[in-house]
Amino acid sequence: MNAGSPGYVLLEDGSRYEGLLCGPGTSGTGEIVFNTAMTGYQEAVTDPSYAGQVITFTYPMIGNYGVSEAAMESSAPHARGVIMREGRNGDDAATAEGGWLDWLEDRGVWAISGVNTRALVRQIRDRGAMRGGIFPAEMSQEEAAGQVESEPSMAGADFASQVTPPEPVEYPGDGPHVVVIDTGIKASIVGQLRERGCRVTLLPCSSGPEAVLERDPDLVFLANGPGDPAAVDAVVGTVRELVGKRPVVGICLGHQLLSRAVGLETFKLPFGHRGSNHPVKDLETGVIEITSQNHGFAVLGPEGDQRIEADEPVRWQTDFGEAVLSHINLYDRTVEGLRLPEASAMTVQHHPEAGPGPHDSRHLFDRFLELAG
Amino acid sequence: MPRRDDIKKILLIGSGPIVIGQAAEFDYSGVQACKVLLEEGYEVILVNSNPATIMTDPEFATRTYVEPLLPGPVAAIIEKERPDALLPTLGGQTALNLAMDLAADGTLEKFGVELIGADREAITRAEDREVFRQVMTEAEIRIPWSITVESVEEALTSLDGGGASLPAIIRPAFTMGGQGGGIAATRDELAGVVAKGIAASPIGQVLVEESVIGWGEFELEVMRDHNDNVVIICSIENLDPMGVHTGDSITVAPAQSLSDPVYQALRDTAMMVIRAVGVETGGSNVQFAVNPVDGEIAVIEMNPRVSRSSALASKATGFPIAKMAAKLAVGYALEEIPNDITRATPASFEPTIDYVVTKIPRFAFEKFPGADDRLSTYMQSVGEVMSIGRTFRESFAKAMASREIDSPAAIPDSTEELLEMLSVPDP
Structure with a gap:
């Protein structure tokens, strides 16, 4: 499990939020949206409606109760990535079959933890859903901005x-x-x-x-x-x-x-x-x-x-x-x-x-x- | 439907002196209710024997009586003031019990006083253990099973027939402090403890009850309006398992360890409970035990009133439960009340938060040298602190720091010692 190489979230308006990459540790772009539910992270990520999107969870503790096959809303993850305040690898639920961070890594879902999600969500609420991405700290902001820019807009997108x-x-x-x-x-x-x-x-x-x-x-x-x-x-x-x-x-x-x-x-x-x-x-x-x-x-x-x-x-x-x-x-x-x-x-x-x-x-x-x- | 015009004057009962188990939280709820009812143009008649409360300041009620919270004095106030309604759900157990006494002795009927919020039948369904059991059974809601037996054979037959299961708690009828009872984890132990219990009971009868000790303990704060719309304000997880009173438990909101299907099952069940009990308007608190091994859920109890947890839930979510309960009691529907936080959307929603809230109880065993400080099913803490943090760790650490206890906890040398320490719940 990649626990903690520095990374950041960049939105198309140039706002940047630091964090630590977890999951597979890779990066990419998509439409950055937020979800306010306090339970159901695995269901959300496997919901095909999230195709092309990166989910920011407003609830800060994501991964407390683990993952299970029964929570899959389809056979694979569809959200491209997740942005969390604190990603956890817990298995508190009786039904837990594994840890969330391990699962993200196995399934290749980009993830970043330790992000000031509250600030990020306020930005989206004020300025609207935006394109953006999760990037490793080594990548320059110019290069990241270029990648965000080349991501097609969700308006008009057929997923x-x-x-x-x-x-x-x-x-x-x-x-x-x-x-x-x-x-x-x-x-x-x-x-x-x-x-x-x-x-x-x-x-x-x-x-x-x-x-x-x-x-x-x-x-x-x-x-x-x-x-x-x-x-x-x-x-x-x-x-x-x-x-x-x-x-x-x-x-x-x-x-x-x-x-x-x-x-x-x-x-x-x-x-x-x-x-x-x-x-x-x-x-x-x-x-x-x-x-x-x-x-x-x-x-x-x-x-x-x-x-x-x-x-x-x-x-x-x-x-x-x-x-x-x-x-x-x-x-x-x-x-x-x-x-x-x-x-x-x-x-x-x-x-x-x-x-x-x-x-x-x-x-x-x-x-x-x-x-x- | 807007506010009711057929009632003009409302009697509110406070919770009396501060005692362990019933403290300032009911001043908090009472003040919220008084303010709302005055704002809505009702006359508020308040009775509370405790002068050290904000609600007894003159501006919070049309008339305030500092009188004993007993049926006689309150009946005299009713006779003099002739209120149209009595709101019994905001002054803790004291107010609820007193309202029930006044209903039972005919005072309310004699002076035409209507119980609003929860009526006599609903209060009985929630408060009388046996009636509650029947209501839950009829609604097919899982509660810990319990049977009364008068012989070892009866207990074993029930075990074999699937009526009873292990572990079980055995409580002899009519003995002091549970003398002669115990916990049985095996068939042989069940036979042994039941035999001992029957011998100890003067009527030769024992109650065999399902043991949920060690199960996870959860609470949901529920609100219902007269249109039968129900919302969940907050979920609360007890860090201490079943067996430690909620008031003595470290509690966390929202629940941290429940998957979505289990949380939704609790939510569905809480809605069934408030409807089955029949609390028409206002807040209730439903307590659950959740088996950590298989996720099985059982309802432990429900409070048909604003409770200690409501104060925590209000502060944790920004949803003022007591204020809303007062508005619902006088006829508003949730969708007609603006949300206190957004002011733009209605109160018919479920708060969702982006932080973690921790409550830690504060004990005063140092004032009682020699007292047994083990925690049990009755409340012993004298107060509590709450904290808000962006993560559980931050929230928990802030709450620990808020307790104003200087001495750090003793740190054991080994994991075994730590587990041993943790196995006995104490402050």
Whole structure:
């Protein structure tokens, strides 16, 4: 384990934060984002939605309770690196199968510890998510800045095609057949569907509408995933062909793809929502749930507003009939969920499957499956 | 729904003299509540026998009574003041018990005083061990099992049938100080200790209980509003395992050693507990034991009121639990109350922090020469210090330094000696 050669984090605005390299001790660049959850570091790093990103954990003690196979949200890490105040190699949990720092090293995830993450996160909050990287102290800041500069921006980035499975993957089940357009689905989502008896088929996200319909889905599921929803027009085109033909549901990126498919627009949030404590209100029932979130983009509201002040299920017209604003984020009042009753579609921005995060919204999977008939 | 207009005058009971187990934290919660209720335009009638409290300063209530915290004097105050409601959940166990007495003797009904925050049924469900056990069992929430037996055969049958398991604690009925009881780790020991216990009990009956001694101890601070929205304010991990009273334990917030699935299981369970007990609005504290070997979770108890841990959790997270509890009790919903820290977002959220908080109790055994200073399941500390640090180490070291104890701890020569020392919980 590389415990402690000096290194630093450099952001594209030139701000620099010293630390000690751990994990594999190598370096690289990506979009620097922050996650405010106090548990679930391994789940986050293995979530395909973090592809192309370096995660700064706001909670300072990361690695106390070790790692385990059960915490994997996919077969490999997808975040490029992690930035921590204090990376630990503990194994406190009964389920721990190894230490976090050892795991980062084994899996080749760049990591830096001892960083003033509070200062770094404030910078991102004030100036927005930025490109940046983790570098060894020997590397000059000019060279590091050059590397950061050559990292493409997240706006317009298509990472979904990198994390989608090359071939269809099938999970047997006696229940409704859920066909997933897999832009990087988390294991917890597949787990929630299978727990409810679903037969689940994951299709490469390049699959066209015929390939999806050929599988005779009871429900089309649009997965979570990384990158800019505006950069995956092909998938949006596929979804547009499917809406109205089969019931369609989705989570996170899937929510954004459905929205774009029915003619709504998406935009990049200043620093994104990544954490386990976001209150989301179901505007149709009045219930508030604490949710797990991980997204850098969001859907614009009825009048093209980023922020929606109304506290009722606003309705407006889309290319596929009426849309109902079903959920709203109480932090910044952005769109959290939509229903298209005429097209038999519903999607949410947050993560009802948790993994990591609260379980308050897991019941939404039952609502999804009601559409499957 | 905004604040309730059907109540105008609210009685608040303080916690009386400072004693071990109930100290200044309830002045802190009471003051928060008084301020909120006055701000909201209610008349606040306060009764507390302790003059050395901030809440008894005249400006904190419409009228303040310094009277004994007993049913008689408080009933007289109710008769004179005719409050519409009694808020019993902010003055510690004293206020809760007194409110229950006033409900039981008919005073509240006679003068039409409504219990707000938690009603009589909810308080009973949380406070009466047997009722709590039933409620948890009905809600399918795991609690340490316990059975009453009158013969060794009965105990062994239960062990074989899966009702009981080992290790177990045996407590004879109606004996003083647990005389004749003990812990059984094997089948033979169970037979032996149960036989001894039955002999020691005047009615020939023993309680066989699951032993969770040595399990990890955790607490969650929970808030619920009348819309049934529930949030977790803070998780707290006890450095000392089950067997040392929380008030005597070094505690750390947030929990440090729980993986996300286990933390979420505690969170789900805490929400089930507050709903099953039926605390309608306000804060509660749910205590858990977590088996360090397999992560199994059991609920130990719940306080249907603002507790000692609430003060720590409030200071640790910036979420003022007592103030929010008072607002919820008079009809607000969490989403209608602004978050005290951000002022821009609602209070219906869960605080997330980027630091570590440590509480270390302060003992005064030096004042009682000859007293046994081993720590146990009843509280003996007289105070506590809290510290905030960016890492556990920093936080812990600051708390140690805050205790104002000059003498450094004796450092043992060997690891064996150190482990031996650590195996006996003492200050």
